[in-house]
Amino acid sequence: MNAQPVLSRRRALGWMVAAAALPLASGSGMIGCSTMRLAGGLLPGAARGARRRADAVLGAFCRTVVPVAPGQEAPVMRVYDDATFPLARRVPLLVRDLDARAGERGFDRLSAAEQRRIVVAGTEARGPIGRIYRGAVLLTQAAFYASIYDDEAGCPAIDWPGAGALPEPEELTYPHPEAFLGSASGADGNPS
Amino acid sequence: MTTIETDALVVGSGFGAATVAARLARAGWRVLVLEKGPRLDPLRDFRRTQSPAYLRRYLKSTSSRTLGLTYAEALGGASGFYEMVSLRAPSIAFTRTDPDGHAVWPGGLDRRALDPYYDVAERELHVEQIAPADVPRTGLVFARMLRELGHRGERARYAVRDCVGSGFCISGCVFGAKQTLLDSYLPQAERAGAVILCESEVRTISPLTDLVAEPSPRTAALPAVPLRYEAEVRGPGLAPVTRGECAARVRARFVFLGAGTVGTAALLLRSRPALPRLSSALGRHVSFNGSTKVAALLPNDWPDADMYAGRSHPGIVSYDFLDSHGLVVTAGKALPIQAVAGVRLRFPGEPPALRRFGPPHAEMMRLFRRRVLALAAFGLTAGDARIDIDAAGAPTVSLAVNDELERYARGARALLVSLFERAGFTPLEAEWLDSEGGVLPEPHFSTAHQLGSCRMADDPARGVVDSEGEAHGYPGLFVCDGSAIPGALAVNPSLTIVAHAERVAERVIRRFPSGRMPDPSRAGAPGAAATRIQLVPRKV
Numbered sequence: 001m002n003a004q005p006v007l008s009r010r011r012a013l014g015w016m017v018a019a020a021a022l023p024l025a026s027g028s029g030m031i032g033c034s035t036m037r038l039a040g041g042l043l044p045g046a047a048r049g050a051r052r053r054a055d056a057v058l059g060a061f062c063r064t065v066v067p068v069a070p071g072q073e074a075p076v077m078r079v080y081d082d083a084t085f086p087l088a089r090r091v092p093l094l095v096r097d098l099d100a101r102a103g104e105r106g107f108d109r110l111s112a113a114e115q116r117r118i119v120v121a122g123t124e125a126r127g128p129i130g131r132i133y134r135g136a137v138l139l140t141q142a143a144f145y146a147s148i149y150d151d152e153a154g155c156p157a158i159d160w161p162g163a164g165a166l167p168e169p170e171e172l173t174y175p176h177p178e179a180f181l182g183s184a185s186g187a188d189g190n191p192s
Numbered sequence: 193m194t195t196i197e198t199d200a201l202v203v204g205s206g207f208g209a210a211t212v213a214a215r216l217a218r219a220g221w222r223v224l225v226l227e228k229g230p231r232l233d234p235l236r237d238f239r240r241t242q243s244p245a246y247l248r249r250y251l252k253s254t255s256s257r258t259l260g261l262t263y264a265e266a267l268g269g270a271s272g273f274y275e276m277v278s279l280r281a282p283s284i285a286f287t288r289t290d291p292d293g294h295a296v297w298p299g300g301l302d303r304r305a306l307d308p309y310y311d312v313a314e315r316e317l318h319v320e321q322i323a324p325a326d327v328p329r330t331g332l333v334f335a336r337m338l339r340e341l342g343h344r345g346e347r348a349r350y351a352v353r354d355c356v357g358s359g360f361c362i363s364g365c366v367f368g369a370k371q372t373l374l375d376s377y378l379p380q381a382e383r384a385g386a387v388i389l390c391e392s393e394v395r396t397i398s399p400l401t402d403l404v405a406e407p408s409p410r411t412a413a414l415p416a417v418p419l420r421y422e423a424e425v426r427g428p429g430l431a432p433v434t435r436g437e438c439a440a441r442v443r444a445r446f447v448f449l450g451a452g453t454v455g456t457a458a459l460l461l462r463s464r465p466a467l468p469r470l471s472s473a474l475g476r477h478v479s480f481n482g483s484t485k486v487a488a489l490l491p492n493d494w495p496d497a498d499m500y501a502g503r504s505h506p507g508i509v510s511y512d513f514l515d516s517h518g519l520v521v522t523a524g525k526a527l528p529i530q531a532v533a534g535v536r537l538r539f540p541g542e543p544p545a546l547r548r549f550g551p552p553h554a555e556m557m558r559l560f561r562r563r564v565l566a567l568a569a570f571g572l573t574a575g576d577a578r579i580d581i582d583a584a585g586a587p588t589v590s591l592a593v594n595d596e597l598e599r600y601a602r603g604a605r606a607l608l609v610s611l612f613e614r615a616g617f618t619p620l621e622a623e624w625l626d627s628e629g630g631v632l633p634e635p636h637f638s639t640a641h642q643l644g645s646c647r648m649a650d651d652p653a654r655g656v657v658d659s660e661g662e663a664h665g666y667p668g669l670f671v672c673d674g675s676a677i678p679g680a681l682a683v684n685p686s687l688t689i690v691a692h693a694e695r696v697a698e699r700v701i702r703r704f705p706s707g708r709m710p711d712p713s714r715a716g717a718p719g720a721a722a723t724r725i726q727l728v729p730r731k732v
C-alpha cells in the first residue's frame with residue numbers, strides 16, 4: 001500500500017494535456033481560462049512533488065546498491081533519466097514498486113537492512129518487475145563504479161583512477177620481470 | 193537510382209576486407225569498399241571512456257541464452273577496438289575433424305601453407321612479441337603461477353608500437369599506438385585508388401547473369417570478365433537520401449565479402465533467394481573459441497596484479513594445454529564497466545544473492561583491481577552455433593549445447609580451477625549476466641572470436657566457399673573474412689583472417705591480372721575518399 005501517491009512525470013504531463021484539452025471540448029472560454037489557471041497553479045506543483053518523491057526513493061535505492069555517500073547520489077542518478085537505456089521509461093514503475101513494497105513508511109524511510117531485503121526481493125521477482133530491478137541495479141553499478149558520466153572522475157571506492165591520468169611507468173609492471181617469467185615453449189610467442 | 197560499376201566490390205572494412213582491398217587496388221583493380229559503420233579517425237574519434245553510449249556506437253552484439261557474439265561496425269572493423277593480440281593459429285587447429293570424421297579444413301590448407309601469409313600480415317600490422325619489461329603486472333602474476341606449477345608461458349605478440357599502457361584498448365587507442373587497419377591496409381588501399389565509403393550497407397547481392405548457362409572464366413584478363421553481380425546498397429554514403437531511405441546499386445565483376453562472421457552470413461542469407469545454389473552450410477558451423485573464464489583471489493603473500501594499468505591483454509599465454517585439453521590458457525583483464533556488466537563474483541559457499549549489490553558487492557569490486565586474477569581458456573570447440581536472420585534481415589545467433597560441449601565447458605573450467613588451487617589461489621564463484629542484469633544459465637559462452645558461418649570446404653555440401661575463398665556455384669563471389677575460417681583456432685583470430693585474405697587476394701590477382709597500374713597521381717593523396725571517387729555513376 002502506498003502511503004504517499006507517486007505521480008510520474010508522464011502521468012503529470014498526461015493530466016496537463018487533458019486539462020488543456022478540457023476547455024476546447026467544453027467550448028467555454030471562461031471554463032477554459034479557469035481550468036488552465038488551475039492546471040498552471042496545481043499540476044506543476046504536483047509534478048514537482050512527485051519528482052521530489054521519486055528522487056528520495058531513487059536516492060535510497062542508489063545508496064542501497066552502491067556505496068555512495070548521502071547527498072552525493074546525483075551523478076549516479078543521472079542513469080535513471082538517461083534515454084540511452086530502456087530503464088528510463090520504467091523508472092516511475094520502479095519507484096512505485098519500491099514504495100509499494102515498503103508499505104506506509106515509504107522506501108526511503110526504511111532501515112538499510114529493510115531496503116536491502118526489498119531490493120533483493122525485487123531482483124528475484126519474475127516477469128517485468130524483476131527485469132526492471134535487475135536492470136536498475138546493473139545501471140546503478142555501472143554509473144557508480146565505472147563513472148560512465150565522468151570519465152575523469154574514476155571511483156575511489158574501488159581504486160579506479162578514471163581516464164584522466166595515465167598510469168605511471170612503474171605502475172605498469174614490476175621492475176624485475178624475470179623474477180616472474182618462466183620457461184617458454186617457443187622463441188617468438190607463437191604456438192607451433 | 194544511382195548505379196556504379198567497378199571491378200571489385202569489397203563489403204566491409206575489417207581485417208579481411210581491408211587486406212583484400214589494399215592488395216587489389218595495388219594490383220590496378222578498381223575497388224569500391226562499402227562499410228556499414230561510421231568513418232573513424234583514431235586521433236579524433238577514439239576516447240578513453242567506459243560510456244556505454246560510446247561503445248555501443250561502434251560495438252554491436254547478438255546473443256542467445258547460451259552464446260553472445262560481439263562485433264564491430266566501423267571503418268576498420270574490429271581493429272580499432274581489439275586487444276591487439278596477433279598470434280598464428282596452432283598446427284593442431286588445422287587437423288580438427290567434424291563429428292562425422294571429415295577434416296574441418298580443406299585439403300592442403302594448414303599452418304605451413306598459411307605461414308608465408310602470416311609473415312606478410314605480421315609485417316603490415318607491425319606485430320611484435322611483447323618485451324619482458326612491458327608485460328603488465330597481471331601477466332607477470334600469471335607467469336609466476338605457470339612457472340611455480342611447472343608450466344610454460346609465452347610472451348604474446350601484439351600489433352602495437354610504443355604502447356603507453358593506458359588500459360583502454362577496447363575503446364580505441366587515443367595515442368595511436370595500436371596498429372589498426374586505419375594505419376595500414378586502408379590507407380594503402382586509398383593511396384592505390386580504392387574508394388572507401390562508410391555508412392553504406394549492402395543489403396543484398398544478386399547475379400547479373402546466368403552463371404550456370406554462361407560460365408565465368410576461371411582465369412582471364414580482368415577487362416574480359418563481365419559484370420556479374422549487383423549489390424543493393426542503403427545508407428547515405430553512396431547516394432542522397434530520398435523518402436527517408438537511400439538506395440544505390442553497385443555492379444561488379446567480383447564481390448569480396450568481409451563484413452565479418454555475423455555480417456557476411458546475414459548478407460548472404462538475405463541474398464539467398466537470388467543465390468539459391470549457396471551451400472546449405474551457410475550460417476551453420478559457427479565456432480566461438482569455447483571461451484571459458486574463471487577468476488580467483490590471489491594468495492595473501494603474492495604481489496598485486498592490476499586489472500586497470502597496462503594494455504588490456506596482460507601479455508602472457510600458455511600453449512601447454514593444447515595437446516592435452518585442446519585449449520590455450522591466457523590471463524584476462526577487465527575495466528570496471530566490463531566487470532560490472534558481465535559478472536558477479538562471490539566466495540565459495542556464499543549464497544548467490546549476497547554479492548549482487550550493496551556492501552558485499554562493493555567489497556568484491558575493491559578486491560577486483562589488485563587481488564583478483566582472471567583466466568580464460570580458448571578451446572578448439574566444434575562449430576556448433578548458427579547464425580540466422582529475423583524477418584527484418586537482422587542476424588540472430590543460436591547454440592544448442594550438446595553433451596560434447598557441456599563436457600568441454602566442465603573440463604575447461606576444471607582445468608582453470610585446478611591451476612588456481614594448485615597455486616594456492618581461492619577460485620571464486622561467478623554469475624554471468626545478460627544485458628539486463630539477469631543471470632545466464634551455465635554453460636554460457638561469450639566471445640568476439642566467432643568464425644565459420646561461410647566456411648571453406650572442398651565439398652559444397654560442407655562449406656560455402658572453396659579453399660581459395662570463392663563461393664561454390666558462384667564464380668567471382670568471394671568470402672575473405674573470419675566467416676570463411678572453418679574452425680576454432682584457440683587463439684585470437686585476427687592474424688589468421690588477414691593471412692587468409694592475403695592468400696585469397698594473391699590467388700585472385702594471379703588469375704585475373706588487371707593490366708592496369710594504380711594512378712600515380714593519387715598515390716598518397718589524403719582526405720576523404722568520396723572526393724576522389726573515380727567510378728562514374730550513371731542513372732538507370
